[in-house]
Amino acid sequence: MSRRILAVLLENEAGALSRVIGLFAQRNYNIETLTVAPTEDATLSRVTITTEGSDKKIEQITKHLNRLIEVVKVLDLQESPCIEREMMFVKIHAEGPARAEVKRTCDIFRGQIVDVTASAYTVQLTGASDKLDAFLRAIDQSAVIEVVRSGVSGISRGDKVLSA
Amino acid sequence: MSEMLSGADMLVRALQDEGVEYLFGYPGGAALHIYDAIFRQQKVEHILVRHEQAATHMADGYARATGKPGVVLVTSGPGATNAITGIATAYMDSIPIVVISGQVPRAQIGTDAFQETDMVGVSRPVVKHSFLVKDCAEIPRTVRTAFHIATTGRPGPVVIDVPKDTTDPAVTAAYEYPETVALRSYKPAARGNGRQIRKAAKALLGAKRPIIYSGGGVVQSDGGLALQELARRLGAPVTNTLMGLGAFPGDDAQCLGMLGMHGTYEANMAMHHADLIFAIGARFDDRVTNNPAKFCPDAQIVHVDVDPASISKIIAAHIPIVGDAANVLKELNAVLQAEMAKHPELPDQQAHKVWWGRIDEWRAAHGLDHGSAPSTNGVILPQQVVKSLYRATGGEAYVTSDVGQHQMFAAQYYKFPMGRRWINSGGLGTMGFGLPAAMGVQFAYPKATVACVTGEGSFMMNMQELSTCLQYGLPIKVVCLNNQALGMVKQWQDMQYGGRHSHSTYSDSLPDFKTVAEAFGHVGFRIDNPADLDAAMDEAFSPKLKDKVVFVDVWVDPDEHVYPMAVKGGSMRDMYLNKITTSQQGDYM
Ligand SMILES: Cc1ncc(C[n+]2csc(CCOP(=O)(O)OP(=O)(O)O)c2C)c(N)n1
Ligand SMILES: [Mg+2]
Numbered sequence: 012m013s014r015r016i017l018a019v020l021l022e023n024e025a026g027a028l029s030r031v032i033g034l035f036a037q038r039n040y041n042i043e044t045l046t047v048a049p050t051e052d053a054t055l056s057r058v059t060i061t062t063e064g065s066d067k068k069i070e071q072i073t074k075h076l077n078r079l080i081e082v083v084k085v086l087d088l089q090e091s092p093c094i095e096r097e098m099m100f101v102k103i104h105a106e107g108p109a110r111a112e113v114k115r116t117c118d119i120f121r122g123q124i125v126d127v128t129a130s131a132y133t134v135q136l137t138g139a140s141d142k143l144d145a146f147l148r149a150i151d152q153s154a155v156i157e158v159v160r161s162g163v164s165g166i167s168r169g170d171k172v173l174s175a
Numbered sequence: 176m177s178e179m180l181s182g183a184d185m186l187v188r189a190l191q192d193e194g195v196e197y198l199f200g201y202p203g204g205a206a207l208h209i210y211d212a213i214f215r216q217q218k219v220e221h222i223l224v225r226h227e228q229a230a231t232h233m234a235d236g237y238a239r240a241t242g243k244p245g246v247v248l249v250t251s252g253p254g255a256t257n258a259i260t261g262i263a264t265a266y267m268d269s270i271p272i273v274v275i276s277g278q279v280p281r282a283q284i285g286t287d288a289f290q291e292t293d294m295v296g297v298s299r300p301v302v303k304h305s306f307l308v309k310d311c312a313e314i315p316r317t318v319r320t321a322f323h324i325a326t327t328g329r330p331g332p333v334v335i336d337v338p339k340d341t342t343d344p345a346v347t348a349a350y351e352y353p354e355t356v357a358l359r360s361y362k363p364a365a366r367g368n369g370r371q372i373r374k375a376a377k378a379l380l381g382a383k384r385p386i387i388y389s390g391g392g393v394v395q396s397d398g399g400l401a402l403q404e405l406a407r408r409l410g411a412p413v414t415n416t417l418m419g420l421g422a423f424p425g426d427d428a429q430c431l432g433m434l435g436m437h438g439t440y441e442a443n444m445a446m447h448h449a450d451l452i453f454a455i456g457a458r459f460d461d462r463v464t465n466n467p468a469k470f471c472p473d474a475q476i477v478h479v480d481v482d483p484a485s486i487s488k489i490i491a492a493h494i495p496i497v498g499d500a501a502n503v504l505k506e507l508n509a510v511l512q513a514e515m516a517k518h519p520e521l522p523d524q525q526a527h528k529v530w531w532g533r534i535d536e537w538r539a540a541h542g543l544d545h546g547s548a549p550s551t552n553g554v555i556l557p558q559q560v561v562k563s564l565y566r567a568t569g570g571e572a573y574v575t576s577d578v579g580q581h582q583m584f585a586a587q588y589y590k591f592p593m594g595r596r597w598i599n600s601g602g603l604g605t606m607g608f609g610l611p612a613a614m615g616v617q618f619a620y621p622k623a624t625v626a627c628v629t630g631e632g633s634f635m636m637n638m639q640e641l642s643t644c645l646q647y648g649l650p651i652k653v654v655c656l657n658n659q660a661l662g663m664v665k666q667w668q669d670m671q672y673g674g675r676h677s678h679s680t681y682s683d684s685l686p687d688f689k690t691v692a693e694a695f696g697h698v699g700f701r702i703d704n705p706a707d708l709d710a711a712m713d714e715a716f717s718p719k720l721k722d723k724v725v726f727v728d729v730w731v732d733p734d735e736h737v738y739p740m741a742v743k744g745g746s747m748r749d750m751y752l753n754k755i756t757t758s759q760q761g762d763y764m
Binding site: 022025026029030033037067070071074075077078080081082083175 | 295296299300303304305307324358359360361482483484487488
C-alpha cells in the first residue's frame with residue numbers, strides 16, 4: 012500500500028467529474044484528496060487525485076479511468092520525478108505568549124500570516140502534504156480553530172507533460 | 176441547404192439514418208413530441224411493449240442475435256427507472272443498446288418536477304456512456320456518437336436523456352447527420368500487438384496441456400470460425416463460458432462444454448490441470464474461477480480482451496493482448512501457420528495424446544450423464560426436457576433463458592452449433608429476461624425458431640409481454656421447467672442451509688400456465704408424464720403451430736439439483752458431482 016497521485020485530463024463538460032468520482036465509489040477505491048480546475052486549454056480540466064493502493068490496484072484504477080469516455084489521459088505522477096504541492100489555511104488561537112510562538116513556527120515553515128485578529132492568526136502554508144502535516148504537528152493542537160486544505164496538485168519535472 | 180427539423184423529428188430521422196429497424200418503447204408525457212414524430216414516419220417501426228424493462232430486454236435480445244444495436248424509447252421518471260434493470264443487464268454482458276429517455280423540460284430540471292428522475296445519474300454506474308441533450312441542434316451528433324460508442328470497443332449500453340423542450344415541434348434547427356465521429360478520448364484498440372501475438376503463438380505451440388477458454392467476446396466479435404481454425408490447428412480442447420456457448424460448436428469432439436460453477440467435470444478438470452490457458456473474450460468471472468487463490472496452479476495465462484481493464488483484474492496474465500477477439504484470432508492463426516511450417520515437431524503430439532487421454536477419462540467418468548438416465552419415479556427430470564427440446568428443434572433454435580436451474584440445464588444440455596444462438600443474462604442474472612429477449616430475436620429473424628427456456632418464477636417477472644406477442648404475431652415457444660419453486664435458491668438452501676426453504680416455494684399458489692397462455696390468446700400445454708414429453712415437444716414445434724405462441728408447461732422433479740457444482744472457496748477441480756459425490760482435491764477419479 013502506498014499513497015499515489017493520479018493526474019487526469021478530462022473533457023471540461025458537465026457531468027464528467029461525477030463519472031470520475033462515481034467510479035471511485037462504485038469500485039470501492041478511496042479518494043484521499045481531489046482537486047480540479049480548467050487547464051490552459053479551456054476544453055480540458057485537470058483533476059489530481061491522491062489515493063492509497065497497491066500497484067495492482069493503481070493499475071486497475073488507471074485502466075478504469077481510461078475506460079471513461081471523457082477521460083483523455085491518465086498519469087501516475089510518481090512514475091517519474093514530480094513536484095507536488097498542497098495549500099493550507101490554518102486559523103490558530105494566538106494570545107499572550109503563544110502568539111509569538113505561533114509566529115515563530117509559521118516562519119520556520121515559511122508560512123504567511125494572511126489574517127490577524129486580536130486572538131487569532133490565519134496562516135497560509137504551501138508545500139508537499141507531509142510538510143503541512145508536520146506544521147500541524149508542530150503547533151499546539153488545542154489552539155487550532157480551523158484547517159482548510161486544498162488537496163494535492165502536481166506536475167512532472169523536466170520536459171514531461173500531460174497533454175491531450 | 177439542410178432541412179430544418181424539430182428536435183423530435185431530428186431524433187427519429189437520426190435513427191433512420193442509423194438504419195434502425197425497431198424501436199422498443201412505451202410512451203409518456205416527456206416523450207410525446209417524439210411519439211408524434213414516430214407517428215408521422217414509416218421507416219422505424221415502434222414496438223409497443225407492456226413494461227419498459229421488457230423493452231430493454233427486447234432490444235438486448237435483438238442485439239445479441241444480430242450484432243446490431245438495439246434501441247429503446249421510454250418516458251421520464253418511472254419509464255426511465257423501469258428501464259434500469261435492462262440497461263444493467265446489457266452493461267454486465269457488454270451488449271450494444273441505445274436507450275432514449277424523455278426528460279422534463281430543461282427549465283424544470285432539478286426542481287423535483289412531475290416524473291423527474293436524474294436518469295444520467297441513476298444510470299451512471301450501468302452505462303458505457305450517457306448524454307443529456309442540452310439543445311435540439313445537438314441531437315444528430317449526439318445520436319451518431321451514442322451509436323458509435325455503444326457498438327465499438329467493448330460494446331455496452333448508452334443512454335440519451337432528452338428534455339421535452341429540446342423536442343418541441345415549434346423549435347427547429349438544421350438537420351445534418353454527421354458521417355464520422357471524432358472523439359479524442361475514445362480510441363478502442365482493434366488489433367492486438369504483433370509481438371504479443373507472436374509470444375502467444377510460441378506459448379501455444381510449446382504447451383503440453385493447453386486449453387482454450389472462450390467467452391462472450393468471441394461471440395460478439397463473430398470470431399467463431401477463427402476460433403475453430405485455431406482449435407483445429409492446435410488440436411487443443413475448447414471450453415466455452417456461459418456467455419460464449421456456441422462460438423465453438425457444442426457437439427464437436429474438441430468441445431468440453433461449459434466451464435465454471437455449473438460447468439462440466441471435464442472442462443473444470445482440464446482447466447485445473449492445464450499448463451497453458453488461452454483465454455479469449457472472457458473475463459475470469461468469479462462464477463468461472465472459483466477461488467482465485469487456488470486457480471489453475473500450473474497454468475501460464477494468455478489473455479486476449481478488447482478491454483484492458485479486464486486483463487489481470489482477477490487473474491494475472493503472463494501474456495496480455497488487448498484487441499478484438501476475432502482480429503486477434505485471425506492474426507494468431509496466420510502466425511501459427513507460419514511457425515508450424517517452420518517447426519513441424521510442434522506442438523508436441525505425444526504430450527497432446529497423453530493430455531487427451533486424461534480428458535477422455537474425465538469425460539467418461541463424469542460427462543453430463545447425471546440427469547440423462549430416464550427417471551424412475553415417474554417424474555420428468557428437467558435435463559430431459561432440454562434434451563427433448565434439442566431433439567425437436569434439431570439443435571437449430573435460438574434459445575433464450577431466464578435465470579435459475581433451468582438456465583443451467585439449458586446451457587449444459589443444448590449443444591449450440593454457433594454463436595448468437597444462446598441468449599441469456601450471464602453477468603447480472605436477470606430473472607424476467609427470457610421472454611422479452613426471445614421477442615427481440617424473433618423480430619430480428621421472423622422465420623427462425625425461437626425458444627425461451629424458463630422457470631415458472633422467472634416467467635412471472637415479465638409475462639405481461641405475452642400480450643405484446645399477440646399484438647405483433649411473435650410465435651415464441653416457451654418451455655417452462657416448472658419445479659414449483661425458486662429452484663436455484665432452493666438448491667442453495669438444500670446444500671448450505673440445512674434444507675431450510677426460506678421463501679423459495681409457492682406451489683400452492685401458482686397459476687395454471689396453460690390457462691394463462693390461453694387467456695392471452697395463445698396455445699398452452701401442460702405436461703407431467705415423462706411418456707408425453709417428446710410428443711408434446713414435437714407438437715409445439717410442428718408446422719401446425721408455427722405461427723403461434725406455445726407455452727409448454729412441463730412439471731419437473733422439484734427436488735432435482737444442478738450438477739456439477741463448484742465447492743465454495745475451492746479450486747476449479749473441487750465440485751459436487753451429484754447429491755452424494757464430491758471431487759474434492761481431485762481424489763474422485
Ligand atoms: C430479478 C432477480 N431476482 C432474484 C434473483 C435470484 N434468483 C436466482 S435464481 C432464482 C430462482 C429462479 O426461479 P425459477 O425461475 O423458477 O427457476 P428455477 O431455478 O426454479 O429453474 C432466484 C430467485 C435473480 N436472479 N433475479
Ligand atoms: Mg422454478
